[in-house]
Amino acid sequence: MDLRNHAVKTAESLDAVTELLKINPEYYTMWNYRRIILLNLFTEIGVDATQEKLSFELMFTLGLLKEFPKVYWIWNHRTWALETLSATFTDEQADGRLWEWNNELKMVDSLLKLDSRNFHAWGYRRQLLTLMNFKEDRNTVSTFPHVLSRDQLLKEKQSTLHFIENNFSNFSAWHQRTKILSQLWALDGGVSIDDLNEEFDLVKQAMYTDPSDQSVWLYHKWLIQQVADENIVDVLQRELESINELYELEPESKWCLESLAHYNKLLHQHTQANELLRRYNEYLTELITIDPDRKNRYLDSLVKL
Amino acid sequence: MSESTAKLNADKHVEYIVNLGRAENTLSYHLTEHLRLNGIYWAITSLSLLGRIDALDRSAVIEYVGNCWNSSNGGFSSHPNHDTHILSTLSGIQILITLDAVEEAKIDTSKVVDYILQLRPSNQGFFTGDEWGESDTRFTYCAISTLSLLGALDRLDQVESGTSIKQKIVSWFTQCINFDGGFGNNIGAETHSGQVFTAVAALAIIDRLDIIHTDNLSWWLSERQVQNGGLNGRPQKQEDVCYSWWVLSALSILHRLHWINKDKLISFILSAQDPDCGGIADRPGDVSDVFHTLFGVAGLSMLGYPEIERVDPVYCMPVKTIERLGLKKSYTLL
Numbered sequence: 001m002d003l004r005n006h007a008v009k010t011a012e013s014l015d016a017v018t019e020l021l022k023i024n025p026e027y028y029t030m031w032n033y034r035r036i037i038l039l040n041l042f043t044e045i046g047v048d049a050t051q052e053k054l055s056f057e058l059m060f061t062l063g064l065l066k067e068f069p070k071v072y073w074i075w076n077h078r079t080w081a082l083e084t085l086s087a088t089f090t091d092e093q094a095d096g097r098l099w100e101w102n103n104e105l106k107m108v109d110s111l112l113k114l115d116s117r118n119f120h121a122w123g124y125r126r127q128l129l130t131l132m133n134f135k136e137d138r139n140t141v142s143t144f145p146h147v148l149s150r151d152q153l154l155k156e157k158q159s160t161l162h163f164i165e166n167n168f169s170n171f172s173a174w175h176q177r178t179k180i181l182s183q184l185w186a187l188d189g190g191v192s193i194d195d196l197n198e199e200f201d202l203v204k205q206a207m208y209t210d211p212s213d214q215s216v217w218l219y220h221k222w223l224i225q226q227v228a229d230e231n232i233v234d235v236l237q238r239e240l241e242s243i244n245e246l247y248e249l250e251p252e253s254k255w256c257l258e259s260l261a262h263y264n265k266l267l268h269q270h271t272q273a274n275e276l277l278r279r280y281n282e283y284l285t286e287l288i289t290i291d292p293d294r295k296n297r298y299l300d301s302l303v304k305l
Numbered sequence: 306m307s308e309s310t311a312k313l314n315a316d317k318h319v320e321y322i323v324n325l326g327r328a329e330n331t332l333s334y335h336l337t338e339h340l341r342l343n344g345i346y347w348a349i350t351s352l353s354l355l356g357r358i359d360a361l362d363r364s365a366v367i368e369y370v371g372n373c374w375n376s377s378n379g380g381f382s383s384h385p386n387h388d389t390h391i392l393s394t395l396s397g398i399q400i401l402i403t404l405d406a407v408e409e410a411k412i413d414t415s416k417v418v419d420y421i422l423q424l425r426p427s428n429q430g431f432f433t434g435d436e437w438g439e440s441d442t443r444f445t446y447c448a449i450s451t452l453s454l455l456g457a458l459d460r461l462d463q464v465e466s467g468t469s470i471k472q473k474i475v476s477w478f479t480q481c482i483n484f485d486g487g488f489g490n491n492i493g494a495e496t497h498s499g500q501v502f503t504a505v506a507a508l509a510i511i512d513r514l515d516i517i518h519t520d521n522l523s524w525w526l527s528e529r530q531v532q533n534g535g536l537n538g539r540p541q542k543q544e545d546v547c548y549s550w551w552v553l554s555a556l557s558i559l560h561r562l563h564w565i566n567k568d569k570l571i572s573f574i575l576s577a578q579d580p581d582c583g584g585i586a587d588r589p590g591d592v593s594d595v596f597h598t599l600f601g602v603a604g605l606s607m608l609g610y611p612e613i614e615r616v617d618p619v620y621c622m623p624v625k626t627i628e629r630l631g632l633k634k635s636y637t638l639l
Contacts, residue, residue, distance in 0.1 A: 005386070024336050026339045172539075175496070178484060221484070293565065297561075
């Protein structure tokens with residue numbers, strides 16, 4: 001702290017800060033001081049040495065993240081180091097930048113293996129993907145997922161599948177998939193019914209594996225929102241039938257009932273068949289018994305016939 | 306209530322909080338300097354809700370908070386001589402307002418307002434935590450809450466490149482909305498109960514809750530309650546007492562607080578109390594801390610637990626304080 005107060009910005013002071021942050025990585029003032037020292041050093045050394053120092057920052061923060069995976073300040077510093085490093089690469093060094101980025105993706109994968117729901121790691125992954133695809137052209141949208149190339153979207157689609165197949169309960173991966181597919185389909189000018197059905201097959205497999213896992217039902221809800229008006233009645237009828245089959249096997253499943261209720265009401269919006277609303281109310285009434293913790297929600301949702 | 310014998314051990318909690326302030330010579334005290342001002346806010350607010358704000362030395366607190374204020378840039382740091390940050394700035398202001406001591410602390414609030422305003426990158430609808438540029442819905446909430454508490458919300462009406470700052474903020478929050486109705490910490494991020502609170506409360510302050518799909522989001526929030534009565538922060542995650550604040554405050558602002566099982570949640574919070582040393586932990590059997598103590602007590606307050614003062618779900622400060630400032634918004638408590 002004395003070094004900082006006297007505005008010392010030498011390489012030796014950097015070593016002292018490194019030791020301090022190893023003990024207390026939450027000490028955000030020291031992270032700020034670290035960046036001030038580094039920025040000062042960069043004005044005195046060449047590009048190669050600067051890149052070397054920033055690579056050290058990536059290595060240093062990785063070591064800390066393995067021990068403290070949820071400390072905001074470490075992630076913040078790593079993001080700064082990555083952004084600063086990527087800005088030092090010239091066009092001729094594009095390969096070097098690509099190498100660095102792909103290593104970063106592997107690093108995020110390795111941290112997500114330790115905790116597949118770590119939202120810091122997922123956030124960093126999105127920042128990384130954004131940075132990799134960033135265009136200098138200020139007129140293009142530079143936010144996730146809009147900035148991603150088609151090729152990158154396809155790769156990320158595959159990655160989310162990998163996470164989901166490892167663990168159907170990983171809603172972070174399902175969430176990421178909603179963002180990736182929305183953008184992919186937007187680029188393609190819409191989604192084909194075949195692509196949608198591929199997703200319905202995936203989610204059905206997950207539903208049968210564990211009908212009490214709400215991640216899967218949430219994703220199903222999103223998927224239904226993606227169906228175009230001309231197909232929605234057919235798709236809803238097919239999905240209602242399929243969920244009904246599962247419900248017969250799992251009569252205590254709250255999520256089956258919840259989805260049957262929701263989709264009957266949705267189908268009513270498209271067909272106006274009053275029978276559907278009657279069923280909707282019946283399912284809600286059943287839910288009051290099966291899921292009494294949320295009984296007031298069901299009572300509020302009943303419709304007058 | 307299933308565990309009807311459990312009661313709030315208010316005296317123990319007061320004792321626990323007061324003792325925290327006396328631990329100045331311990332290592333953990335020094336290792337937590339980075340959130341000291343937040344800690345004092347959690348302590349002051351807990352004590353205030355428990356009706357025992359007099360248990361802390363008022364003038365010592367005001368002096369300490371004053372020493373955390375940086376008169377050159379206008380922000381507050383977490384501890385004297387640390388760097389300023391938006392998180393400690395909101396805490397500093399919340400403490401002084403709860404103690405009705407802004408003038409006494411000799412803080413130039415116009416400088417605080419300017420500090421907050423310069424944390425918004427030009428033409429953007431979000432605020433950063435400090436000059437290093439980290440963005441997060443939390444920081445935008447901190448900015449809006451601080452400006453409101455200081456009576457400077459009209460500064461957001463300023464027009465920049467054709468649209469007001471307020472419109473830019475609304476547009477940014479709109480881009481953060483996910484299909485489940487919720488918000489993550491940035492555009493594209495997964496919905497998280499903590500971030501949902503920051504977005505819902507910030508939008509409530511600027512009267513723009515209209516961009517939220519109330520039933521959809523309240524549905525998601527009510528599904529945070531798990532079998533044992535506790536609330537989790539995201540689907541398929543473990544319950545934690547702090548979500549008694551993040552989830553309930555949002556439900557209260559959306560007038561859907563009755564969509565969860567109140568008795569089971571009260572039992573869960575009470576079961577996370579430390580019967581020996583006082584304080585509330587994240588879940589039963591864990592070590593208590595002042596953060597979970599506040600959010601447990603605030604949760605109980607919204608659920609109408611007896612002998613706790615009412616907490617305002619938008620500002621996480623006593624209702625009577627917010628009423629004194631004339632800032633009360635529409636919400637429903639149980």
